[in-house]
Amino acid sequence: xxxxxxxxxxxxxxxxxxxxxxxxxxxxxxxxxxxxxxxxxxxxxxxxxxxxxxxxxxxxxxxxxxxxxxxxxxxxxxxxxxxxxxxxxxxxxxxxxxxxxxxxxxxxxxxxxxxxxxxxxxxxxxxxxxxxxxxxxxxxxxxxxxxxxxxxxxxxxxxxxxxxxxxxxxxxxxxxxxxxxxxxxxxxxxxxxxxxxxxxxxxxxxxxxxxxxxxxxxxxxxxxxxxxxxxxxxxxxxxxxxxxxxxxxxxxxxxxxxxxxxxxxxxxxxxxxxxxxxxxxxxxxxxxxxxxxxxxxxxxxxxxxxxxxxxxxxxxxxxxxxxxxxxxxxxxxxxxxxxxxxxxxxxxxxxxxxxxxxxxxxxxxxxxxxxxxxxxxxxxxxxxxxxxxxxxxxxxxxxxxxxxxxxxxxxxxxxxxxxxxxxxxxxxxxxxxxxxxxxxxxxxxxxxxxxxxxxxxxxxxxxxxxxxxxxxxxxxxxxxxxxxxxxxxxxxxxxxxxxxxxxxxxxxxxxxxxxxxxxxxxxxxxxxxxxxxxxxxxxxxxxxxxxxxxxxxxxxxxxxxxxxxxxxxxxxxxxxxxxxxxxxxxxxxxxxxxxxxxxxxxxxxxxxxxxxxxxxxxxxxxxxxxxxxxxxxxxx
Numbered sequence: 002x003x004x005x006x007x008x009x010x011x012x013x014x015x016x017x018x019x020x021x022x023x024x025x026x027x028x029x030x031x032x033x034x035x036x037x038x039x040x041x042x043x044x045x046x047x048x049x050x051x052x053x054x055x056x057x058x059x060x061x062x063x064x065x066x067x068x069x070x071x072x073x074x075x076x077x078x079x080x081x082x083x084x085x086x087x088x089x090x091x092x093x094x095x096x097x098x099x100x101x102x103x104x105x106x107x108x109x110x111x112x113x114x115x116x117x118x119x120x121x122x123x124x125x126x127x128x129x130x131x132x133x134x135x136x137x138x139x140x141x142x143x144x145x146x147x148x149x150x151x152x153x154x155x156x157x158x159x160x161x162x163x164x165x166x167x168x169x170x171x172x173x174x175x176x177x178x179x180x181x182x183x184x185x186x187x188x189x190x191x192x193x194x195x196x197x198x199x200x201x202x203x204x205x206x207x208x209x210x211x212x213x214x215x216x217x218x219x220x221x222x223x224x225x226x227x228x229x230x231x232x233x234x235x236x237x238x239x240x241x242x243x244x245x246x247x248x249x250x251x252x253x254x255x256x257x258x259x260x261x262x263x264x265x266x267x268x269x270x271x272x273x274x275x276x277x278x279x280x281x282x283x284x285x286x287x288x289x290x291x292x293x294x295x296x297x298x299x300x301x302x303x304x305x306x307x308x309x310x311x312x313x314x315x316x317x318x319x320x321x322x323x324x325x326x327x328x329x330x331x332x333x334x335x336x337x338x339x340x341x342x343x344x345x346x347x348x349x350x351x352x353x354x355x356x357x358x359x360x361x362x363x364x365x366x367x368x369x370x371x372x373x374x375x376x377x378x379x380x381x382x383x384x385x386x387x388x389x390x391x392x393x394x395x396x397x398x399x400x401x402x403x404x405x406x407x408x409x410x411x412x413x414x415x416x417x418x419x420x421x422x423x424x425x426x427x428x429x430x431x432x433x434x435x436x437x438x439x440x441x442x443x444x445x446x447x448x449x450x451x452x453x454x455x456x457x458x459x460x461x462x463x464x465x466x467x468x469x470x471x472x473x474x475x476x477x478x479x480x481x482x483x484x485x486x487x488x489x490x491x492x493x494x495x496x497x498x499x500x501x502x503x504x505x506x507x508x509x510x511x512x513x514x515x516x517x518x519x520x521x522x523x524x525x526x527x528x529x530x531x532x533x534x535x536x537x538x539x540x541x542x543x544x545x546x547x548x549x550x551x552x553x554x555x556x557x558x559x560x561x562x563x564x565x566x567x568x569x570x571x572x573x574x575x576x577x578x579x580x581x582x583x584x585x586x587x588x589x590x591x592x593x594x595x596x597x598x599x600x601x602x603x604x605x606x607x608x609x610x611x612x613x614x615x616x617x618x619x620x621x622x623x624x625x626x627x628x629x630x631x632x633x634x635x636x637x
Contacts, residue, residue, distance in 0.1 A: 007085030023056030133263035243409015369504030436509035478506030539606030
C-alpha cells in the first residue's frame with residue numbers, strides 16, 4: 002500500500018510568509034450554525050506549521066474551555082513532520098480535562114478545559130486540530146480573528162455563519178481587506194454569510210501602537226435575539242441588553258429586616274449623602290469578601306442580597322446588588338453597571354451593542370446637598386481595601402452599561418488625567434570619591450500611579466515586595482537596604498508612600514581627577530526606537546501623568562562642582578518638561594525635574610504620521626534627563 006500523500010509540507014510555505022514568523026497558520030476555518038435562538042454549533046479546523054521553538058508553546062498545543070452551557074462535542078488532532086508525513090494521531094487518552102479555578106475557594110464555577118499537547122522537539126512541524134462546541138448560551142456568538150498575535154503569518158482563513166432567516170445575524174467588520182466579505186446567500190428558511198482572508202505576512206507590534214486585537218482583521222458576531230436558560234433577550238440596542246440583565250435581578254435586592262433598620266439609622270446619624278455612602282461602603286468592605294460565581298445563568302443573574310448578608314460573600318454582581326440594596330435602605334438610590342474591567346481591556350465598541358463586559362460595579366448619583374453640587378460616586382464592591390469612590394486603571398477611563406428600570410444606558414466611568422496620575426519623589430544621594438553612593442528615596446504616588454503599589458501593600462511577604470520594587474529600578478548595581486510602604490490617601494485620591502534605602506555601586510564615573518554622574522537617578526525617560534520604513538499603525542500615547550523628582554546630591558569631601566547641566570524647558574502638544582540643577586548655600590547640589598505628559602487627541606490614537614514628532618519630543622526629554630554633573634578634585 003502506498004504511503005499517504007503528505008499534508009502541509011513546510012517547504013510549500015511562501016518565503017514571504019516565513020519572514021519574521023514563528024508560525025504560519027495554514028488554515029483556520031470556523032463554521033457557525035445557529036440552530037435556534039437558544040442554541041448554536043461552532044466548528045473549528047485549525048492547521049499551524051511551527052517554524053521554530055519560539056512558536057511551539059503558542060501553537061503546538063490546544064486548550065478549549067467548556068461548561069454546562071457550552072458543550073465540547075469532540076477534539077481531534079494530528080501532527081506532521083517537515084515533509085508533511087503523519088507523525089502521530091491524537092488519542093482520546095492524551096486529551097486532558099481539568100477544572101478552571103483555584104484551590105483557595107475564591108471561585109465557584111463550572112468552567113472546565115480540555116487540553117492537548119502535540120509539541121515536537123524538532124521544528125518545523127505542523128499540527129492540525131478540529132473541535133466542535135454546542136452552545137446553549139446565545140448571548141455570546143464567537144468572534145473571528147485569525148491573526149491576533151505577533152510573528153504569526155497566515156496562508157488563509159474562512160468564516161461561515163448560517164442562521165435561520167427569522168434570526169438575523171448582527172456583525173461588525175474590523176479592518177477587513179477588500180473582497181473579504183461575500184454577499185449573503187438566502188433561502189426561505191436560512192441565510193449564510195461568508196468571509197475569507199487571503200495570505201498575510203507576520204506582523205510585529207510597532208512602538209506605542211494600539212493592541213493587535215484592535216488593529217488586525219476581525220469579524221465580531223452577535224445575535225439580534227437570544228435565550229439563556231429560558232430567559233429571552235434582545236441585543237438590538239444597549240437599552241434592550243440592559244433591560245434583560247436588569248430583569249434577571251428583579252426581586253433580589255431584599256435585605257434582612259435588622260440590616261435594613263441599621264442602614265436606615267444612617268439617615269439620622271449621617272445626614273450628608275456622601276459621608277453616608279462612605280459608611281455604607283466601609284460596612285460592605287468590613288463584612289464581605291469576593292467569590293466568583295459562574296454557574297450557568299449565575300454568570301449573569303445576581304445572587305439574592307439576603308444570601309450575601311447571610312454568607313458574607315458574593316461575586317461582583319451579587320456584591321454590587323447587595324451594596325445597591327444597602328444604599329437604598331440608607332436613602333441613596335444607586336445602579337449596578339456592567340463594565341469591561343482590566344488595565345489593558347479595550348473600551349466597548351459603542352456602535353455594536355453586544356455582551357462586551359466582564360465585571361459589575363456600582364454607580365451612585367448624589368443629589369445636591371446644601372452648598373455641595375450634585376456629583377456621582379462609583380464604587381468597586383469586590384475589594385476590601387479599595388478607596389471610596391475610586392475606579393483607577395481597572396475600570397476608569399472607559400464606558401459602562403448602567404442598568405435601570407428603563408433599560409441599559411452607556412455612560413462614562415471617571416476620567417483620570419495627569420493630575421490623577423501623580424508621582425512625587427525626593428532622593429538624597431551621598432556620593433563617595435569612587436563613584437559609589439548611598440541614598441534614601443521617598444516616593445509618593447497618587448491615583449493611577451499607585452494602583453499596583455496599593456496591591457503591593459496587601460502583600461504580606463516583604464521579600465516579594467522588595468523583588469517587585471527592585472525589578473522596576475533602572476539601576477545597574479544596587480542593593481535595597483530598607484523598604485517601607487504605607488497608605489497615604491488624599492481627600493480625593495488614594496496614595497501610597499514608598500520609603501527606601503539604597504546602596505549603589507557605580508552611580509558616578511571616575512575620569513582622572515573628575516567624577517561624572519547623572520543626577521536624575523531614577524526618573525529618566527527612555528528614547529523610542531527608530532521607525533524602520535513607513536509606520537503602519539496609529540500612535541497610542543501612554544496615560545497622561547505628572548512626575549516630579551527632586552535630588553539632593555551631597556558632594557564628597559575633596560571635590561567641587563566644575564560643571565552643571567544647563568536648565569531645560571520644553572513645551573509641546575505631548576507634554577511640558579523642565580529640569581534644572583543648582584548649588585545650595587551649604588554646597589549641596591539640588592536637581593529638580595518635572596514632566597507632565599499629555600494626549601493631544603484626548604485619548605484617541607493619533608495618526609501614524611505623528612510618530613516622528615512624538616519621537617523627537619521623547620529624544621529631547623531623554624537627552625535632558627541624561628545630562629551630567631562634573632565634579633573635580635580640589636587642589637588642597
